[in-house]
Amino acid sequence: MKRVILTICTIMTIFSIANNVYADSNTEKEVITKEYTIKDFDKEKFYNDLNSEIEENGKSYILKGVIETENQGITEKNVEIEKSIIIKNPNISNIISQIDKEIDYIEDGYKGKVILNENSIRVNKNNVSKREYKVYYEQTYSNLPNNDLINIPKTLNIKGTTYYLINPIWNIAETTVINGKEIPSKYNAVMRYEGIKTENVVVDYIANYKYQGTLQKEERESITYKVQYIENEQEEVKENNVIPIIATGSTGSFIFVCFVIFKMNNIKIYNYRDGKFKLIKRVYIKSTDDVIDLVNDKSITNKYKIILSNYLYKKLNSKYIHFKYYDRTFKYKIKSKEFDITV
Numbered sequence: 001m002k003r004v005i006l007t008i009c010t011i012m013t014i015f016s017i018a019n020n021v022y023a024d025s026n027t028e029k030e031v032i033t034k035e036y037t038i039k040d041f042d043k044e045k046f047y048n049d050l051n052s053e054i055e056e057n058g059k060s061y062i063l064k065g066v067i068e069t070e071n072q073g074i075t076e077k078n079v080e081i082e083k084s085i086i087i088k089n090p091n092i093s094n095i096i097s098q099i100d101k102e103i104d105y106i107e108d109g110y111k112g113k114v115i116l117n118e119n120s121i122r123v124n125k126n127n128v129s130k131r132e133y134k135v136y137y138e139q140t141y142s143n144l145p146n147n148d149l150i151n152i153p154k155t156l157n158i159k160g161t162t163y164y165l166i167n168p169i170w171n172i173a174e175t176t177v178i179n180g181k182e183i184p185s186k187y188n189a190v191m192r193y194e195g196i197k198t199e200n201v202v203v204d205y206i207a208n209y210k211y212q213g214t215l216q217k218e219e220r221e222s223i224t225y226k227v228q229y230i231e232n233e234q235e236e237v238k239e240n241n242v243i244p245i246i247a248t249g250s251t252g253s254f255i256f257v258c259f260v261i262f263k264m265n266n267i268k269i270y271n272y273r274d275g276k277f278k279l280i281k282r283v284y285i286k287s288t289d290d291v292i293d294l295v296n297d298k299s300i301t302n303k304y305k306i307i308l309s310n311y312l313y314k315k316l317n318s319k320y321i322h323f324k325y326y327d328r329t330f331k332y333k334i335k336s337k338e339f340d341i342t343v
Contacts, residue, residue: 007100030231032061032318035222037071047301052263052274054229063273065206072219077110081211082240090123090205091135114213124268127167128204137163141189143173156193163193266312272303285312291322291329294343313337 033326038046052063085099096118096266105114135160147170156163174186209312270290280298294304301324308316313334320331325343332341 027279030061031057031064032056032229034222034226034227034229036077037222039222041220041223043068047273049298050227050235053232060232061230062298063231063300064228065295065299066228066301067226069224069226070131070220071222071224072218073112075217075219077215079105079107079110079114079213079215079218081105081114082208083211084208086126087123087205090207092118092121092123092184094122095121095207095209095227102213105213105215106215107215109219110211110215110217112215114211114215114323117210117212120208120210122141122208123205123206125202126206128200129203130198131201132198134197135195137193139191139193141191144187144189145185147184147187147189152166152189152191156196158319159193159280160199163195165191166194167192170267191268195262257261260315266309269306270307271299271301272305272306277303277305285321288316288319288321291324293324294341295324302343305338307338308334312338 036046040046047066050063050066054061083099085095087098096116099116100143102113102115105112114163137156139153139156141152149165149168149200152165152168154165156317169190170188172184172186172190173180173188176185177183265282267282268279269283271280272278278298281296281314283292285292313336316334318334320333322329322331323341328343330343332339
């Protein structure tokens, strides 16, 4: 009977201690916030230089956490873009009717609209082909003694073009009566010549034109760090406070308490601060479905080291476990007992 009563008292004492720890952990503590806006984007340097503990008005405060906000600014860039189009009709009005008056444009992260500069339009010949065509020339001869072509030139060269005789036309200019017969004594002639010329024919034209405008880009100008410090108070209840209870309890109670403590210590979580990893919490999981919250009052940076117990590592090796970082949940595949996470 005494053994049963002692066991019950031990369990009640354990729950009483747990309730005290819970009450202390929820005691409202003063939180102060300091704000820094820095153009230097070297986050690691900022966190290395950050004080993990400060004093104000005679009170001690420890670092609770940091909220980062990126401040965006607008930068502008003037651009000029040249384009071209192939056309049949070189008329400027025709060209304007075939191209956009404004277009959306992106360059090196800058974006915006650019406007056509109509005064920039320049037109040049693009494709040119050669075409042959016939030309004609007529030469008149008067009072020739006969209608023989022997004295008529068969070719003429006029301004670089060679003409060939193709159609001689004879007309009687005078006649003579011999033995009562009228016989032609002089002739007029019209000699028709044909030549071939070559000319260049424009097949199409190329029109070059320009767009001009101002583009904008949103860029990170600085980072604002809101650094929160929480009032530092000594916790009255620590892990070793349960040891006297274990010592005075029965064998059954001893096994129960050890089991609870064993379950609480299968994962250790460290946070990177002051140039090294520091232990911030211990948690217990029993399956891969459990979600491990990385954040508590001692979390400062987004770099963590996780150490699993030997038993848990053997159980979860090559499996996924789930982590929570503020409002984001992600999974990580276990490959080693110790590993680092940057979130």
